[in-house]
Amino acid sequence: MPLFVGRYVNRIDKKGRVSVPKPFRDAFEGQSFNGLYVYPLFKFNAFEACGEEFMNRLSDSLDDLPMFSDEQDDLSVILESAHRLPFDPEGRVVLPAEMLKTAAITSQVLFVGRGQRFQIWEPKTYDANRGRAVERARARGATLRLRKSNGHEDS
Amino acid sequence: MPLFVGRYVNRIDKKGRVSVPKPFRDAFEGQSFNGLYVYPLFKFNAFEACGEEFMNRLSDSLDDLPMFSDEQDDLSVILESAHRLPFDPEGRVVLPAEMLKTAAITSQVLFVGRGQRFQIWEPKTYDANRGRAVERARARGATLRLRKSNGHEDS
DNA sequence: TAGTATCCCATTGACGCCCATAGGTACCCA
DNA sequence: TGGGTACCTATGGGCGTCAATGGGATACTA
Numbered sequence: 001m002p003l004f005v006g007r008y009v010n011r012i013d014k015k016g017r018v019s020v021p022k023p024f025r026d027a028f029e030g031q032s033f034n035g036l037y038v039y040p041l042f043k044f045n046a047f048e049a050c051g052e053e054f055m056n057r058l059s060d061s062l063d064d065l066p067m068f069s070d071e072q073d074d075l076s077v078i079l080e081s082a083h084r085l086p087f088d089p090e091g092r093v094v095l096p097a098e099m100l101k102t103a104a105i106t107s108q109v110l111f112v113g114r115g116q117r118f119q120i121w122e123p124k125t126y127d128a129n130r131g132r133a134v135e136r137a138r139a140r141g142a143t144l145r146l147r148k149s150n151g152h153e154d155s
Numbered sequence: 156m157p158l159f160v161g162r163y164v165n166r167i168d169k170k171g172r173v174s175v176p177k178p179f180r181d182a183f184e185g186q187s188f189n190g191l192y193v194y195p196l197f198k199f200n201a202f203e204a205c206g207e208e209f210m211n212r213l214s215d216s217l218d219d220l221p222m223f224s225d226e227q228d229d230l231s232v233i234l235e236s237a238h239r240l241p242f243d244p245e246g247r248v249v250l251p252a253e254m255l256k257t258a259a260i261t262s263q264v265l266f267v268g269r270g271q272r273f274q275i276w277e278p279k280t281y282d283a284n285r286g287r288a289v290e291r292a293r294a295r296g297a298t299l300r301l302r303k304s305n306g307h308e309d310s
Numbered sequence: 311t312a313g314t315a316t317c318c319c320a321t322t323g324a325c326g327c328c329c330a331t332a333g334g335t336a337c338c339c340a
Numbered sequence: 341t342g343g344g345t346a347c348c349t350a351t352g353g354g355c356g357t358c359a360a361t362g363g364g365a366t367a368c369t370a
Binding site: 165166168169170172174176177245246247 | 358359360361362363
């Protein structure tokens with residue numbers, strides 16, 4: 001499965017539709033459901049999107065927690081605030097009004113690849129936060145520890 | 156089988172009928188019984204709904220508990236207080252009067268997706284509780300340990 | 311026979327589908 | 341290698357269909 005990489009800015013029309021960048025759309029091929037899932041990043045006023053597989057993993061993980069536990073309730077917030085957005089024949093999705101509001105999206109949408117998932121931002125908001133992230137990384141002399149590769153197979 | 160995801164608010168009419176959101180209804184397709192099961196959440200004045208499959212799982216889990224134990228008795232209450240609600244031709248269900256009363260539902264019903272099942276709330280009641288859950292999750296720095304998929308492990 | 315529970319029909323408003331266009335890119339061919 | 345052409349992605353708009361809702365008719369039951 002292709003990874004989500006790179007940044008793309010697309011226009012949003014008055015119906016609330018945005019084209020999902022073609023390279024990102026391709027990563028969803030082979031799903032039983034032709035579309036994506038989005039949920040809020042509580043840390044920022046932005047959203048994250050993923051495919052069916054990841055969402056199922058999330059749901060299964062929640063089921064592993066004891067039923068009726070506080071833990072389960074707290075973490076379910078992601079599922080509760082998620083949206084299932086189908087692609088239209090042109091590969092666009094309709095972003096829910098409530099989403100546009102929290103992210104302060106008006107005319108443009110920024111898609112940010114993050115490997116297994118990607119994020120959805122209002123371009124200016126992203127720039128502001130990204131600037132900070134870069135500074136933090138610099139200040140900290142950021143290093144990245146890679147997982148050792150195990151011959152890589154795919155299931 | 157599609158997941159229950161997201162929140163939907165629907166109106167309840169004077170006959171006590173509510174439309175179950177179409178995306179949720181779709182998840183019940185292929186069941187021998189065209190409808191859903193509901194049972195009270197003892198922790199809150201709200202209800203949870205699921206399909207046949209999950210109900211069977213629940214019943215099996217009860218059987219795994221020691222016979223005649225307090226635990227078994229307690230959890231059996233779920234099955235005892237459960238209702239089986241059939242869909243009408245338009246995809247609506249009639250919520251039992253007793254349910255409306257405990258949940259303080261009058262004119263609007265909130266459906267909250269939770270993966271394998273979903274919850275039924277009076278909108279305002281939910282808002283009050285959800286606010287707390289989000290804060291708890293944030294405060295705890297809630298991170299979700301995902302079940303491993305294809306050789307992936309979170310760290 | 312009154313009350314209740316289904317079913318059927320009608321309305322409306324949102325959403326999905328189809329068509330059309332533009333701009334850019336990749337490809338082909340001379 | 342330059343130009344031209346065909347394709348494809350992003351975008352806009354019109355229209356039909358379907359989901360949500362309300363009301364009336366009918367069957368069932370106590």
